[in-house]
Amino acid sequence: LLSEKISERLIIYKFILQRHKSKNNINIFSHQIAEITGNTASQVRRDLMDVGYSGNQKTGYNIDNLISVIQEIIAPNHTINLVIIGVGNLGKAILRYYSDLSPKYSIVACFDTNKDLIGQYIFHSKCYHINELINIVKNNEVNTGIITVPAAEAQNAADKLIESGIKGIINFAPVRIKTPEDIYIEQIDFSIAVEKVTYFARRFKDAL
Amino acid sequence: LLSEKISERLIIYKFILQRHKSKNNINIFSHQIAEITGNTASQVRRDLMDVGYSGNQKTGYNIDNLISVIQEIIAPNHTINLVIIGVGNLGKAILRYYSDLSPKYSIVACFDTNKDLIGQYIFHSKCYHINELINIVKNNEVNTGIITVPAAEAQNAADKLIESGIKGIINFAPVRIKTPEDIYIEQIDFSIAVEKVTYFARRFKDAL
DNA sequence: ACATGTGAAATCGTTCACAGCT
DNA sequence: AGCTGTGAACGATTTCACATGT
Numbered sequence: 001l002l003s004e005k006i007s008e009r010l011i012i013y014k015f016i017l018q019r020h021k022s023k024n025n026i027n028i029f030s031h032q033i034a035e036i037t038g039n040t041a042s043q044v045r046r047d048l049m050d051v052g053y054s055g056n057q058k059t060g061y062n063i064d065n066l067i068s069v070i071q072e073i074i075a076p077n078h079t080i081n082l083v084i085i086g087v088g089n090l091g092k093a094i095l096r097y098y099s100d101l102s103p104k105y106s107i108v109a110c111f112d113t114n115k116d117l118i119g120q121y122i123f124h125s126k127c128y129h130i131n132e133l134i135n136i137v138k139n140n141e142v143n144t145g146i147i148t149v150p151a152a153e154a155q156n157a158a159d160k161l162i163e164s165g166i167k168g169i170i171n172f173a174p175v176r177i178k179t180p181e182d183i184y185i186e187q188i189d190f191s192i193a194v195e196k197v198t199y200f201a202r203r204f205k206d207a208l
Numbered sequence: 209l210l211s212e213k214i215s216e217r218l219i220i221y222k223f224i225l226q227r228h229k230s231k232n233n234i235n236i237f238s239h240q241i242a243e244i245t246g247n248t249a250s251q252v253r254r255d256l257m258d259v260g261y262s263g264n265q266k267t268g269y270n271i272d273n274l275i276s277v278i279q280e281i282i283a284p285n286h287t288i289n290l291v292i293i294g295v296g297n298l299g300k301a302i303l304r305y306y307s308d309l310s311p312k313y314s315i316v317a318c319f320d321t322n323k324d325l326i327g328q329y330i331f332h333s334k335c336y337h338i339n340e341l342i343n344i345v346k347n348n349e350v351n352t353g354i355i356t357v358p359a360a361e362a363q364n365a366a367d368k369l370i371e372s373g374i375k376g377i378i379n380f381a382p383v384r385i386k387t388p389e390d391i392y393i394e395q396i397d398f399s400i401a402v403e404k405v406t407y408f409a410r411r412f413k414d415a416l
Numbered sequence: 417a418c419a420t421g422t423g424a425a426a427t428c429g430t431t432c433a434c435a436g437c438t
Numbered sequence: 439a440g441c442t443g444t445g446a447a448c449g450a451t452t453t454c455a456c457a458t459g460t
């Protein structure tokens with residue numbers, strides 16, 4: 001099992017390689033990956049070493065091959081099914097993103113309590129009442145749930161996801177959710193990010 | 209200057225203490241803060257030690273006092289001015305959040321290229337054409353900029369922010385932005401978060 | 417008894433430096 | 439000559455364990 005840091009960097013490498021590929025480059029060197037992603041060349045090499053991937057000392061790494069090796073580590077074969085709870089502005093932004101994409105990651109259903117939304121398709125995902133969550137998740141092999149409800153409802157949404165058997169949660173609500181040990185949760189709280197960035201921005205400004 | 213890890217945890221402590229306060233508790237122990245935030249008690253004590261804060265061995269830490277000490281470290285005195293570029297679904301979600309809040313953090317202007325939005329107020333922030341960004345930022349002591357434009361326009365938005373003198377950037381576009389050394393940037397990419405969480409969710413499931 | 421504050425140890429993550437290959 | 443692969447050094451972060459205070 002990879003560490004969080006390494007898995008995150010590998011995913012970033014994959015993203016930038018997919019972008020790089022379109023300019024018909026076949027191979028890439030560790031220092032080029034480093035340049036684009038803002039890491040050091042030895043960190044890139046170390047990361048690839050950690051997953052047992054080898055390049056060529058003359059030509060570097062084969063882009064297509066490396067993409068598919070990382071892809072295979074992160075998400076082997078079939079489609080990954082997601083659900084999203086909360087179809088507000090943020091929920092819609094995420095639904096829109098995954099409707100464009102090739103269906104490696106697919107939002108199979110979205111949930112809300114708003115009667116005007118239930119039964120509608122929002123960017124190709126059907127909207128259900130949140131009470132139907134447990135049944136739909138159980139019938140669809142859903143891997144992870146995304147929470148984009150207001151802060152007050154986030155813990156309840158998480159509890160429903162956990163009850164349905166989901167092991168991965170991404171929480172965008174600006175509140176800390178409590179989960180058992182066997183759930184992997186990523187809390188993306190822009191209000192915390194704003195405070196952190198303003199803190200460092202001020203320090204960077206003062207350093208002049 | 210605090211490390212990223214410590215500053216982030218301190219901000220989280222502040223958030224949960226503000227919430228805890230309303231239940232009229234005056235004091236709190238390190239193990240309680242640890243419980244709520246999902247850290248260990250000794251990490252909480254170490255963090256507070258690192259900023260020179262002392263509690264009481266009988267009663268723990270005074271909540272109000274601790275909140276204001278952290279507040280003073282992260283953002284002393286006056287309001288922090290923010291701008292946001294891109295008034296789509298995600299931009300609106302963030303604008304909505306900061307319109308509710310007490311004006312410690314305030315989005316003083318938003319920017320877009322959509323003619324229907326320019327001149328309008330979106331959740332109390334006036335929308336301008338992106339070409340006016342540099343002037344408005346320079347005249348308003350803006351601390352950090354938030355990027356919520358589509359991927360293709362994110363680098364351009366960042367370049368404009370940097371040209372205007374901003375030192376802190378939060379980028380929500382699913383693309384890696386390049387910035388000079390003296391800019392503090394936080395890249396919040398939910399597409400990377402989704403891949404990472406699905407990876408760990410699968411591993412957690414397999415562990416059963 | 418039970419909490420804080422904190423050296424010291426342990427763990428985790430990154431970088432260095434260079435052998436080996438092409 | 440310039441790259442990869444990697445042991446070893448380094449640095450950062452977390453945890454341990456306990457002296458000290460109430």
